[in-house]
Amino acid sequence: MKAVVLDDERRLELREWPEPEVGDGQALVTVRAAGVNYADVLIREGRYPQPPQLPYVPGSEIAGELEDGRRVLAFVRTQGGGYAERAAAEREWLFDLPEHATFAEGAAFLLAFLTAWIPLTRQVSVRKGSRVLVTAAAGGVGSAGVQVARALGAEVVGAVGSEAKLDVVRRLGAEAVTYDAIGELEPFDVILDQVGGALHAGAVRQLRPLGTVVGIGYAGGAWQPVDPALLVGRNVAAAGFYLGRFMKLRADVVRAAAGELLERWAAGDLAPVVGATFPLEEAGAALALVAERRSTGKVVLLP
Known part of the structure; x- marks a missing residue:
């Protein structure tokens, strides 16, 4: 079969690759779409x-x-392998693809929406009237975060890195601003941040009392230390969420959350945003689009 291989010199190449070995508790999936995530860039x-x-x-x-013939969306966490014509997926991480959904949408859904849904429903309490800021709001996870917060009844602001991305956020029903305007806004109850760096550290000062900033990524640079005295003095909190490790530690919570999200998707409350698709042989260009923060929505490969 054909697969995109990252070699010892970190070059990406489409080449012939051995068929996946399907172990106990796994199923062979003919891949119709594969999601491109920032973890792949890293x-x-x-x-x-x-x-x-x-x-x-x-x-x-x-x-x-x-x-x-069952249509599914799945994680292939144990050994990777999604950028290929076929992959072995753990059966515990197989889910039915909604009837109305395309394969590209299926590959754009789980990781992005779980990364937003679990923090906003388990780590913090977002409810009707909450004020939520989502950074990198035009991307795959960001667009999911905007939708999730709105579905929970929040007043949502999406922040992006350029004016060209503002309309993407507005089409999701949220107020949209560029990062340089965040300091001029009224404080928030929750900030869901993928940018990291100085923006994350400064977000603490943009919280209402009892508010929380949740770090879920660092596309804009490594996280800077936050002084606990600042948290105590402002009556605010800093939290973090990493789906990969959480899946290992609390698989039951992640599967339950996936079920909740799929129900909401089937009901039309949520929908993934597919911003761009590429054939397998252009995986390098797809990763560059994400790495350079030029993408909107989720980038997807189509074998």
Whole structure:
């Protein structure tokens, strides 16, 4: 079969690759779409905290068909392999793709929406009238965060890095601003932040009393230390969420959250935003689009 391989020199190449070995508790999926995530960028650049052994087929999130024709979306967490024509997926992380959904939408859904849904429903309490800021709001996770917060009844502001992305956020029903305007806004109850760096550290000062900033990414640079005295003095909190490790520690919570999200998607309350699609042979261009923060919505590969 054909797969995109990250070799020992971190070059991406479409090549012939052995068929996946399907172990106990796994199923063979014919991949129709594979989600491109920022973690894939970090792996390629050698900056991922738990790097895989190279050579390696990237891709942890897929949508496709089982041998019996069942349409599914799935994680391929144990060994990667999503950027390929076929992949082995753990059965505990297989879910039915809604009838109305495309495969590209399926590959754009789980990781983005779980990364927003679990923090906003388990770590903090977002309810009707809450005021929520989502950074990197035009991207895959950001657009999910805007939708989730709105579905929970919040007043939502989405922040982006350029004016060209403002309309993406507005189409999701949220107020949209660029990062340089955040300091002029009224404080928030919750800030869901993917940018990191100085923006994350400064977000503490943009919280209402009892508010929380939740760090879920650092696309704009490593997180800066936050003085606990500042948190105590302002009666605010700093939290963090990393889906990959949480799936290992609390798989039951993640599966329950996935079920909740799929019900809301089927009901029309939520929907993934697919911003761009690429064939497998253009995986390098797809990753560059994400790495350079030029993408909107989720970027998806189509084998």
